[in-house]
Amino acid sequence: MKHTISVLLQNKPGVLSRVTGLFSGRGFNIESLSVAQTLEPDVSCLTLVTSGEDTIIEQITKQLHKLIDVIKVTDMCEHDNVEREMALIRVKAEAHTRAEVLRIVDIFRGKVIDVGPKSYVVELTGKASKLQAVIDILRPIGIQEIVRSGTIAMTRAPKS
Amino acid sequence: MKLTGAQAFLKCLEEHGVEVIFGYPGGALIDVYDELMKNDKIHHVLTRHEQAAVHAADAYGRIKGEVGVALVTSGPGATNAVTGIASAYMDSIPLVVFTGQVPTKLIGNDAFQEVDIVGITRPITKHNYLVKNAEELVPIIREAFHLAKTGRPGPVLVDLPKDVLATRIGYPELKPISMRTYKPTYEPHPGQIEKACKAMLKAKKPVIYAGGGVILSDSNEELTELARRLDIPVTMTLMGLGGFPGTDHLSMGMLGMHGTYFANMAVANCDLLIAVGARFDDRVTGRVDAFAPHAEIIHIDIDPSSISKNVRVDIPIVADCKHALDAINAWFGRSKDFNADDCMEKNRPWHEQIREWKNKHPLGYVEETDIIKPQFVIQKLNELTGGDAIITTEVGQHQMWTAQFYHFNKPRQFATSGGLGVMGYGFPAAIGAQMAAPDKVVIDIAGDGSIQMNIQELATCRQEKLPVKVAILNNGYLGMVRQWQELFYNKQYSSTVMEVAPDFVKVAEAYGAVGLRATKPSEVEPVIREALKINNTVFMDFVIAREEGVYPMVPAGKATTEMLLV
Numbered sequence: 150m151k152h153t154i155s156v157l158l159q160n161k162p163g164v165l166s167r168v169t170g171l172f173s174g175r176g177f178n179i180e181s182l183s184v185a186q187t188l189e190p191d192v193s194c195l196t197l198v199t200s201g202e203d204t205i206i207e208q209i210t211k212q213l214h215k216l217i218d219v220i221k222v223t224d225m226c227e228h229d230n231v232e233r234e235m236a237l238i239r240v241k242a243e244a245h246t247r248a249e250v251l252r253i254v255d256i257f258r259g260k261v262i263d264v265g266p267k268s269y270v271v272e273l274t275g276k277a278s279k280l281q282a283v284i285d286i287l288r289p290i291g292i293q294e295i296v297r298s299g300t301i302a303m304t305r306a307p308k309s
Numbered sequence: 310m311k312l313t314g315a316q317a318f319l320k321c322l323e324e325h326g327v328e329v330i331f332g333y334p335g336g337a338l339i340d341v342y343d344e345l346m347k348n349d350k351i352h353h354v355l356t357r358h359e360q361a362a363v364h365a366a367d368a369y370g371r372i373k374g375e376v377g378v379a380l381v382t383s384g385p386g387a388t389n390a391v392t393g394i395a396s397a398y399m400d401s402i403p404l405v406v407f408t409g410q411v412p413t414k415l416i417g418n419d420a421f422q423e424v425d426i427v428g429i430t431r432p433i434t435k436h437n438y439l440v441k442n443a444e445e446l447v448p449i450i451r452e453a454f455h456l457a458k459t460g461r462p463g464p465v466l467v468d469l470p471k472d473v474l475a476t477r478i479g480y481p482e483l484k485p486i487s488m489r490t491y492k493p494t495y496e497p498h499p500g501q502i503e504k505a506c507k508a509m510l511k512a513k514k515p516v517i518y519a520g521g522g523v524i525l526s527d528s529n530e531e532l533t534e535l536a537r538r539l540d541i542p543v544t545m546t547l548m549g550l551g552g553f554p555g556t557d558h559l560s561m562g563m564l565g566m567h568g569t570y571f572a573n574m575a576v577a578n579c580d581l582l583i584a585v586g587a588r589f590d591d592r593v594t595g596r597v598d599a600f601a602p603h604a605e606i607i608h609i610d611i612d613p614s615s616i617s618k619n620v621r622v623d624i625p626i627v628a629d630c631k632h633a634l635d636a637i638n639a640w641f642g643r644s645k646d647f648n649a650d651d652c653m654e655k656n657r658p659w660h661e662q663i664r665e666w667k668n669k670h671p672l673g674y675v676e677e678t679d680i681i682k683p684q685f686v687i688q689k690l691n692e693l694t695g696g697d698a699i700i701t702t703e704v705g706q707h708q709m710w711t712a713q714f715y716h717f718n719k720p721r722q723f724a725t726s727g728g729l730g731v732m733g734y735g736f737p738a739a740i741g742a743q744m745a746a747p748d749k750v751v752i753d754i755a756g757d758g759s760i761q762m763n764i765q766e767l768a769t770c771r772q773e774k775l776p777v778k779v780a781i782l783n784n785g786y787l788g789m790v791r792q793w794q795e796l797f798y799n800k801q802y803s804s805t806v807m808e809v810a811p812d813f814v815k816v817a818e819a820y821g822a823v824g825l826r827a828t829k830p831s832e833v834e835p836v837i838r839e840a841l842k843i844n845n846t847v848f849m850d851f852v853i854a855r856e857e858g859v860y861p862m863v864p865a866g867k868a869t870t871e872m873l874l875v
């Protein structure tokens with residue numbers, strides 16, 4: 150099963166390689182990864198998506214926690230949370246398909262952020278499943294390039 | 310008053326009570342070595358190889374119960390230290406290794422003798438640091454010592470660029486260390502203790518499985534108290550030997566691949582397994598699903614990631630072994646449900662069963678009159694040292710025979726490279742051990758292959774005037790590998806015959822040490838007696854039965870009940 154794991158870390162040189170080294174050294178897989186600063190400038194948040202049986206996920210969280218620079222490890226699947234990914238998609242946009250592309254982008258609340266003579270760059274955010282749906286729809290029109298971010302996630306506010 | 314980085318470095322070592330360090334100089338460290346000459350509080354042992362410096366520091370720490378310290382130069386000095394660091398990491402040994410580094414402004418430039426040792430050792434240290442500016446030097450060293458010895462201990466590496474060692478700084482005052490991200494759990498959860506105690510109360514076929522954590526946490530007395538009060542048989546891992554008296558009637562010796570028949574049978578049939586500071590290593594468990602299949606498992610360990618890593622655990626207790634055992638002993642002290650006589654009565658059939666197993670296949674070997682059996686040598690060493698020597702080993706058959714036939718009654722009496730299994734560990738470790746315990750008899754039990762991996766340390770022994778004894782069990786083979794070839798590879802002794810070997814007696818003599826040789830069983834005792842009398846480094850070359858095997862043996866990947874016996 151897929152798990153999104155959120156890791157708060159000290160923002161120090163080499164910390165990222167401690168995390169990725171742990172994954173490669175112990176044969177855990179990383180499907181996506183994203184890191185950036187948090188509100189506290191010396192703390193980063195790393196979100197990674199991995200998959201494995203429960204025992205593997207348990208080892209992953211324990212081993213992450215064991216790294217000296219790690220402050221907190223949260224398996225997002227144990228919480229009600231929101232997850233987002235971003236994709237930039239360069240799609241063919243010629244005279245007869247431009248309107249079609251725009252309509253699709255609109256339906257999925259994306260944006261065209263660059264307009265070329267024969268292509269658009271479309272910006273999309275959403276869950277991985279939504280991005281995949283848009284990609285599948287745009288593919289017949291002609292996708293030239295895709296860049297996707299890793300997943301980021303946040304727990305929802307507790308109800309009441 | 311301002312100090313140079315090098316001066317602050319030594320002052321900080323003094324602050325941590327460091328009296329002995331093991332190392333090897335080089336360009337990046339000249340500033341430190343210059344200061345060392347003027348320092349009369351810290352004794353520097355010049356080993357003849359950086360790997361040896363790290364193993365020596367490792368064993369010094371193990372025997373003394375302190376943090377060992379090694380100091381090596383940049384580049385090749387640092388890479389030579391890697392094996393020693395990895396071994397200490399696998400065995401959770403508290404160690405701080407300082408490496409020289411090129412000046413900060415050259416880092417990343419492929420400068421002369423530059424390596425990214427922090428990158429190289431990331432997976433084999435508990436943590437590591439590159440000191441980027443001199444102000445951080447002392448706080449980092451303090452953190453390094455703190456990390457090395459607290460929680461699950463381990464090696465910490467601190468990389469020291471040359472310019473940092475030359476910069477003048479104010480010496481920061483000592484403050485209690487608080488690390489936001491590092492707070493090991495020492496105290497057990499009372500609810501888990503209660504659960505564990507109730508399981509022990511109920512069990513009819515309990516076994517204690519004690520590992521290196523017992524030694525690291527100095528909880529041998531607490532463990533002994535528990536075992537004796539509840540009349541529970543104890544088996545130990547290689548790292549756990551000495552954590553419970555080996556000659557006690559409750560001791561079943563070592564378990565696992567070369568463990569005793571009765572220890573392995575007891576674990577396979579127990580209804581409660583109490584794992585204390587052990588990590589269910591594959592050399593212990595054999596085929597995992599056949600390990601203690603009928604047992605409820607209690608696991609005490611300070612490292613949460615050790616729990617349920619290889620084998621599912623029913624009652625995990627994350628805590629320092631000493632604290633957890635204390636809490637368990639206290640629980641039984643006040644429990645109204647516990648009665649020692651009832652407990653003995655309840656366990657009686659279990660002990661009978663174990664005795665039966667023991668009588669069926671006791672640890673043993675076939676004695677011979679004209680050829681020296683290695684087990685006999687170890688029995689004699691045990692006898693003639695009263696079981697009280699500090700023993701180190703190399704890696705191979707001799708290591709396993711030592712674990713089987715030397716009876717360790719005390720903790721911190723035995724140093725061996727367990728997790729990594731480094732040939733070449735034992736001799737430098739004996740140097741570290743002798744530095745830690747100058748009045749003790751220290752013996753490295755070695756193989757003829759392994760001893761050649763750090764034989765240059767004879768010079769260190771001589772320079773430090775250490776009466777270290779080395780008992781070489783000379784079978785002319787890389788015996789342990791040969792044994793596998795004999796059993797599983799049609800006796801194809803590929804590259805395990807030591808076709809050329811030095812005359813170990815002459816090698817010893819060449820360094821000004823003493824060499825003795827025994828080729829007949831009758832010579833074993835006189836040679837040991839003489840060696841023990843000599844106040845010098847001694848090599849004892851025991852020419853032993855060439856193709857003797859280590860038994861019992863659980864073939865890799867098999868269930869621990871599927872033992873090959875003598």
Ligand SMILES: Cc1ncc(C[n+]2csc(CCOP(=O)(O)OP(=O)(O)O)c2C)c(N)n1
Pocket residue numbers: 703704705706707708730731732733755756757758759760782784786787788789790
């Ligand atoms: C540095 C290193 N290289 C290789 C090995 C693999 N190995 C394990 S035991 C062994 C043979 C050791 O021979 P010897 O020291 O003569 O001991 P014996 O088994 O004969 O008692 C070897 C090669 C090892 N453990 N360590």
Ligand SMILES: [Mg+2]
Pocket residue numbers: 705756757758782783784785786787788
């Ligand atoms: Mg040999």
